[in-house]
Amino acid sequence: MTVETANERLVCANHPDRETALRCNKCGKPICVKCARRTPTGYRCKECVSQQQQIFETALWYDYVIAVVVSAILSGVLGAIVSRLGWFVFFLSPMAGGVIAEVIFRAVRKRRSKYLPWAAVGGVVLGALPICALPLLAIVLSLFVGGDSSLGFGPLFGLLWLVVYVAMCASTLYYRLRGIRIN
Numbered sequence: 001m002t003v004e005t006a007n008e009r010l011v012c013a014n015h016p017d018r019e020t021a022l023r024c025n026k027c028g029k030p031i032c033v034k035c036a037r038r039t040p041t042g043y044r045c046k047e048c049v050s051q052q053q054q055i056f057e058t059a060l061w062y063d064y065v066i067a068v069v070v071s072a073i074l075s076g077v078l079g080a081i082v083s084r085l086g087w088f089v090f091f092l093s094p095m096a097g098g099v100i101a102e103v104i105f106r107a108v109r110k111r112r113s114k115y116l117p118w119a120a121v122g123g124v125v126l127g128a129l130p131i132c133a134l135p136l137l138a139i140v141l142s143l144f145v146g147g148d149s150s151l152g153f154g155p156l157f158g159l160l161w162l163v164v165y166v167a168m169c170a171s172t173l174y175y176r177l178r179g180i181r182i183n
Contacts, residue, residue, distance in 0.1 A: 013045070024048055059113030067104050067116055071123030074100045075169065079128045083162040093165045097172025100124070104177065117177035124170045128162060135159040 012018045012032035020032045025042035036043040044052075078096040082089055104120055135158045 057113055058111040059108065059116050060111065063108040063111055063113065063116060064119040066107050067120040068123040068126070070104050070107050071100050071120040071173065072127035074103060075124040075127030075166075076131060077127075079131050079162060079165050079169070083131065083158065083165045086161060089161045089165050090168070093168035094172040096165070097124075097169040098176055100169070101173045101176035104173075112179075117174045120177055121170045121174050124166060124173060128166045132159060132162055135162070 010020055010030050012020050012035060013029045014035050015032050018032040018034075020030055022032065022036055022043060023030050024036075024045040026044050026048040029045050031043070031045050035045060037046060037049045039049065039052075075096075078100070082092045082096055085092065100120070104116075108116070135156070139156070
């Protein structure tokens with residue numbers, strides 16, 4: 001490295017029109033405030049940060065399939081149970097999401113990826129679709145086939161609890177697989 005003198009002008013490697021005194025603490029490249037990324041060890045350029053993040057992408061292609069299948073099956077089973085319990089869904093749905101996240105994390109052997117939580121959330125939604133179809137089918141049959149509206153709001157409340165279950169379970173699952181834990 002060369003030593004800068006007082007009359008030399010240091011410019012950003014990505015923006016030659018911007019003068020800077022900041023350098024990446026890993027590669028030493030001059031960077032402006034817009035290009036700098038704050039890390040726990042100091043400021044780094046975008047390239048060094050992305051190289052560091054790629055180290056943590058360990059998931060294999062079949063881990064996404066495992067995440068979708070496991071979350072769909074467990075979401076279907078747990079959703080059928082939890083959504084029948086009425087307002088207890090507010091307490092049990094996050095627990096179900098945590099259980100599903102832990103099973104997936106162990107099934108993929110603790111490998112991580114930026115898109116693995118999204119695959120698992122897709123599985124939760126897919127697993128809940130057949131359960132959603134039952135109240136909707138009951139409503140449609142009561143209105144069109146029998147013309148009987150005596151079912152009332154029962155199937156709608158069942159559908160409401162299921163939607164609450166999916167929303168709370170999927171959000172808990174997503175954040176647990178992203179590595180965020182609430183203790």
